[in-house]
Structure formats: structure tokens, C-alpha cells
Amino acid sequence: MNNFWIILFHTYLNKLKTKSFIITTLLTVVIVLVLTNLTNIIDVFDKNNGKENVAVLDETGQLFDSFKKQVSTINKDINLTLFQGSEAAAEKAIEKGTYQGIVLLGLNDEKLPLATYKAKSIADSSLYTDLQTSLQQVKTMLAASQIQLTPVQLEKLYEPVSFKKIALEKNAKTEEELNQARGLVYVLLFIIYFSVIMYANMIAMEVATEKSSRVMEILISSVSPIKQMFAKIIGIGLLSLTQLAVFLSVGYFSLKQNMESLNEGFFGVYGFSDIPLGTIIYAIVFFILGYFLYATLAAFLGSLVSRIEDVQQMITPMTMLVVAGFMIAMFGLGKPDAPFITVTSFIPFFTPMIMFLRVGMLTIPVWEAMVGIAILVATIVFLATFGARVYRGGVLMYGQSNSFKDIKKALQLTKNE
């Protein structure tokens, strides 16, 4: 077998077998399972089947019915009961857990409702917000009738204004599509961001470990550094794909199981049900290119340090680049057509994330995406050739090496004077 493949599989299998890799993968799978089953899990822990019982002590004797009606339109899961008894008795019932809380309804001087909400704690803000909103509406109605507005007049007052959004550009994405794209792009950006940071780190560490343990000198005497570097990059790349495949398939199947319950919530809004194929292909292309870009950079930076402790320091500037790209992309999610975003999408270190954001969110001409990809590929080729030369010299260089001056020194080592 070719040396290239020997190194590739050695890197891949060795990393695959490490405890830390297995533990991280399992932990992440658990997190993915929890996230995709969140609604089920919440249901399990919710004793009242999602219903919240709230007692109402109506001092006026006339507000309860309209209040209950309003509450049921806002949140079906809030169950109001008219409480017959003293306030103290109600408080006891709350302590026992029969009710979540109690609302004391009364009227003020102007004959408008006022209320006090008592509960064990007021941490569950959604509950009392719903109650407050409902009572607000009851109050509005009462006030309206006090100034003798007819329900028809009232309705006119509160009727929402008609506001339509139409994109003039051809093929422009509709509001719904945009929301969908935003969710998808958001998730994929995260994947690109984390994988680039994680795996680029792994490569830099791998190279630095071989160098600091001095096994490098034997390695480069049997296999050319360039072959080695790329075997390593692709080996770790395979590793990342393996890990992502595990996450995505676990996530996908788990999601599919829970599709019905989730379609109503977050996932309904961000529609993961029908992902456009084009976006997925772009995601894969940009993921792979982004990986190669940063992996090459990491490999040659890793070859410059002689102690593992210096790795972090050496690759910090690279990490900063990734973080900057991610920040810009996050900003771009809300304003994908800003000129700033357009410009940065052609800067190679940002392209994987930002160009992907643009193709995902906007309808940009294909050539723009292609130019982005071409720039990216060119940068990778440049970094690879340059990096390979630095790598070749860098791996023979020992000593205090944690500055960028060393790049020059490393290049000098390989130079044929």
C-alpha cells in the first residue's frame, strides 16, 4: 500500500480509537438526542400534562367568566378554576400543589379590574404574562363599554393594519422561504464553525505532537513531508465526516420520530421538513473547502512550534479569523444583502461561511458563488504549496519557536542556495 494511505488510515484509525474522541462523540450524540426530543422530555416531566391550574378568587363576582374566556383564547393549557374560600385556604392549596398560583380579582375606584397574582415563585413568567395579557383585554373591554363604545367600534380600533411584503427581484425568496433558509443556514454555519475550529485544532496538535515527540524526523526520512501533511489533513477530514455523519443521522432519525410534535414549534417556523437540495450541496462544498483551507493553515502553523504548549498561541490568529467570519455571518443572517456582507464573502478566509450564507439566504447569480469557490480553491492551493514548504523546514526546526519570523526561517531551511 502506498505510504500516503498508510499515514491517512493510521491517523484516522488512531484518532478514532482515542478515548477523548469516543467520549466527545457520545456526549454530542446525547445532546443531539436531548435537543431533538426536547418536547417529549418536557412532557415527561410535566405532571399536569402541560396544563396549568390556576385558582381565581373573584371578589367582584362578575369578572371570572370573561377572564376565563380571554385566558382560553390566549393559552388553552391554562386551566382556571373559581376558588370558593378564603385567601388563606387558597394559599394552602398552592402549597399542596393543587394550583400553580392564585389570582385575586377586584375592582378599583374607576370600576376597572385589578389583580394580584400569588404563586410559590414568580419564575414562570410565561404563565403570569398570559394572565396579565388576558386581564388587560378584559379591562379594555370594560373600559370601552364604560365610554359606550360598541363592540363593532372596538373591533375597528383593534383591527390589525394590512401590510404585505412583496420582493420585486425574480426568484427572490418569500418570507416563508427566508425563515426556512435562516434556520438552516444558522444550523449549518454552526456546524462549519465548530468543525473548522475543532478539527483544525486537532491537526495542529497532531503535527506538534509528532514534532515534540521527535518522531517527525523518522517520519520525514521515510515519507515526504508534503505527502504526510496531506495524508494527515485528509485523515482528520475523514474523521470529521465520520463524526458529522453520526451526529446528522442520529439527529435526522430522532427528528423524524418526533416530526409531528415539532412541526408546530421552532422547527415549523424554521421549516426543516423540506430542505432545498441546492443549499445542502452548497453546504457540503463550503464545509469541505473551509475545512481544507483552515486545516492546511493549521498544519503548517503546527509544524512551526516545537512544544505542544505553544500550539494554542500559534493558532490563535487563525482561530480569530474563524470567529470573525462567524460573527460577520451572524450579523449577515439579519441583513444578508448588506454590501459589507457581499464584500466579505469574497475574502477567502470568510468565504466558506459568508458565501454560504448568501447562497442560502439570497438568490445570487451562480457565477458569484462560483467566483467565491474559485477564490477559495486558489487560496487552498496557494496555502498548500506554501504551507508544504514551511512544513518541510518547520518540522526540522527546534527551539524557541513561536513567532511568525519562524516562517521565514523554515522557508530558508528548504531553500536551495
Place this chain on the structure above:
Amino acid sequence: MVLKLEHVTKRFGNFIAVDDLSLVIPEKEMFGFLGANGAGKTTTFRMILGLLDTSGGKITWDGNPIDYSTSHLVGYLPEERGLYPKLKVRDQIVYLARLRGMQKSQALTELKSWLVRFKIPEYENKKVEELSKGNQQKIQFIAAVVHKPKLLILDEPFSGLDPVNVEMLKEAVLSLKEEGATIVFSSHRMEHVEEMCEHLCILHKGSPVVHGSLKEIKRSFGKKNLVIHADFPLDFLKNYPGVVRSKPTMEGIHLQIEGEYIAEKILKEIVNQGFIRKFALEEPSLNDIFIEKVGDSYE
């Protein structure tokens, strides 16, 4: 399969690491490189292996430069020992052997026989970081020779080993030579080179100061050592004409003299002065030659 270095020079910026080095190392020879730290031994090895390009001159083995196409014929033990600390001995050797073009099963058989030879068969499944430094060095040595190289380059193979292990490793090196490998090794321990090498080269600040076969070097050096143990003071010999240097010892004196005839003269001079326990004329040691050529700065 002659290894030839022709006017090899290596510059790092303004610093000249190796200066116009020409050597011929015949096949199945054991060739010793001597030199103080920083003399350019490791740089020369790296150039021979093709890890560094030469700034001038040419290195050929059997007429061709050494590159990755011949790497399965070359074994290298670097000066800085290095193995994967977290990897088991077995996986480590198999991986490195496969990179040198060996089959896995073959590598395992070889590894086992080497481990038995070094009396450490129980370490096959241990991680390298669990081994002592001396044993790690044996593993490193196995990694360099497991694929039966035709050309073996050993950079300071015996440094940091106890005498028992030095002997064990020496035997292994000699047996490899018997099997037909060309061996180039460096050391700053003169006695190792003196004991094992037919040919040698002393490097000083990048240039070869002495180069040739051990016997010839000694013969052409001319000077001899004279050891005298006697019951009477010998201090006056310090300034005796023809004595190059002297070192008093507990029992007498060590002299370095310009030639055999001086010894004769000295013997005549002292034979009547008292009882002489020992009067021995010795060949110069490599150490003497080294010190003479490289200077007293070397300790």
C-alpha cells in the same frame, strides 16, 4: 552501493554548517563520524538522507541521490530520540516499518526477534511512555533497523545508555554489518568509533580535519603515548625534548612523544635511576588525535 559525498557544503544564512566535505564510504563498511557538538554531524546526516538540500556539492548512493524512492533501503536513528509516546511498541514499529515498505506480518516477525534479542519481549504491548529511557532507545533502534536497511545511519546511537546496553547495541550493530549493511554512525565517544570503525572522519566546525582509515590516521599521526610508572620522581620528563605533552598520574606519568625514538632515549635516561614498574609505548588513541586536531577547547 558506494556512498559518495562530493564537496558538500551547507549554509544556513551566513552560518556555514558543513564546509566542502568530500567522503567515500564503501559498501559494507562501518564509517564513524566524530566531532564536537555543533560540528555538523547531524546536518551532514540530514543531507545524506535528503531531508535538507545541500547548498553546494553532491551526495550520491550507488550513483543516485537518496530520496523517497530508496527510503525502504535506508534506516535512520536520529540523534533526538522520538517515538509516539501513546502508541504501543508493536503498533509503533509496524507503522514505521510499513512506511518503509514492509509488510505487516513481516514487520511483526522481525520485531519479535529483535525484542527477544534485546531481552525485552514483554514490552511488545506496552506503550512507549511506560518504558525506561534505555528501553525506549532499544525500541528506537529496532525502528531504524527492522526493515533490514542496506544503508544505516545512526546518529549518536549509544548516548545515554548504561554499559550493558551499550554492549548489547554494539553487538547488534556489528551483526548488521556482518549481514552486509553499510553503516554510518556518529559519536563523540572516541572509544566507540575506535573500536568499531574501519574508516572515520573528524569534523570540526563543518570541515573535515582528519579523514581516512583508522590505522592510517594513527600511523600518520606519528606521535605515540608513553606510560611510565616508577618509584622515583619523573617530573623532569615534562621538559624533555620531544615530549609534546605530559600528564602526571598517581603512579607515574603519561607522556605524548613525537616518535618511538624519543621513548628509547627516555628509557636510557631513566633506567639507572631506580625501579621502573611499567614502561609502555602505546599507539595514540583517537582521543589524542581528536584533541590534537580539534583543539584543547574540547573537553
